[in-house]
Amino acid sequence: MDPFAEFKTNRKEVIRVALTKDELNDIACKEFGTERLNHVRDIFLFSCYTGLAYIDVYQLRRSDIVTGVDGGKWIFTTRQKTESATRLPLLPPALKIMAKYDDDPKCVNKGLVLPVLTNQKMNSYLKEIADGCRITKNLTFHIARHTFATTVTLNNGVPIETVSKMLGHKSLKQTQHYAKIVDLKISEDMTVLKGKLAVIHIIMFDFSFLYAIAYNS
Numbered sequence: 001m002d003p004f005a006e007f008k009t010n011r012k013e014v015i016r017v018a019l020t021k022d023e024l025n026d027i028a029c030k031e032f033g034t035e036r037l038n039h040v041r042d043i044f045l046f047s048c049y050t051g052l053a054y055i056d057v058y059q060l061r062r063s064d065i066v067t068g069v070d071g072g073k074w075i076f077t078t079r080q081k082t083e084s085a086t087r088l089p090l091l092p093p094a095l096k097i098m099a100k101y102d103d104d105p106k107c108v109n110k111g112l113v114l115p116v117l118t119n120q121k122m123n124s125y126l127k128e129i130a131d132g133c134r135i136t137k138n139l140t141f142h143i144a145r146h147t148f149a150t151t152v153t154l155n156n157g158v159p160i161e162t163v164s165k166m167l168g169h170k171s172l173k174q175t176q177h178y179a180k181i182v183d184l185k186i187s188e189d190m191t192v193l194k195g196k197l198a199v200i201h202i203i204m205f206d207f208s209f210l211y212a213i214a215y216n217s
Contacts, residue, residue, distance in 0.1 A: 017137055018146040018178075021155070024048060026133045028093070037132070040125040042097050043114050047144035049094040049152060051167050054141045055080045058116040065090075065098075065113065079168040086168040091152075149178040 019027070028045055032038050047057055056079055068074035073090045090098070098114070101107050106115040116122070123140050130139035137143070145167070153163045164175035 017143055018150045019048070019135075019137070019143060021151055023133070023135050023137075024147060024151060026135070027129060030129075030133050032129070032132060037125055037129055039115070040117065040122055041129055042100065043116055043122070044126060044129070044141060044144050046094050046097045046114060047141065048147045049091045049097075050075060050088060051145050051148035051153075051163075052077075052086075053079070053081065053145055054116075054119050054122065056086075057114060058119075060113040061111050062107075062113055063111065084168040084170055086166065088166040146178065149175070154178060 024045075027041060030041070032041065043057060046052075047054070050057075052060065052075070056077065059080065060075070060077065064075055064077045066074055066076050068087075068089055070089065073095060075086065075088050075090060077086050078084065079086055101114055104115050106112065117125075119141065126139045126141065129135075130137065149163055149167060153166070154160065160175055160179055161172065163178070164172050167175060169175050
């Protein structure tokens with residue numbers, strides 16, 4: 001008899017933190033007093049607009065940037081963690097950041113897209129960036145990937161199947177965790193709907209009131 005047959009573990013689900021649209025915009029628009037913070041800000045934002053993990057941005061080479069089926073620039077690479085293929089079109093903010101480092105000596109000499117610092121330094125400077133933007137979340141590089149999955153894509157109507165492919169997930173189940181934190185988008189959509197229904201209700205009430213006056217006169 002298996003002594004562990006009746007033994008069950010309770011797996012606690014990890015809550016994935018992402019930046020809101022306003023927080024992402026605050027970081028993008030903020031100019032910092034030191035070049036190192038502006039540098040880290042750029043690399044962090046690049047991940048927010050591509051969904052690439054730290055190691056994948058660190059290793060991203062210029063040869064990984066190709067022309068896609070739509071004639072635009074795409075990233076064709078393989079995720080370090082899962083060894084799964086990733087193909088994703090580059091959004092304008094990501095392209096703008098790439099162009100900024102076209103002539104960077106480190107990037108030119110090593111064929112890299114961006115001059116990425118160590119993960120430890122990145123996360124240390126991200127805390128300063130969070131303070132400068134008055135963001136109370138524990139800002140780490142991994143939050144950028146979560147932000148791409150939710151705020152940048154799912155919240156803007158990109159189908160979860162497409163997001164899953166761009167993230168390099170091997171199964172849709174991995175991506176479904178992100179769908180659980182898009183309540184803000186649901187709330188915004190329902191608020192718009194409530195406003196429309198309220199207007200319809202007012203119009204119907206006014207019409208009924210005028211009809212009653214006309215009928216009784």
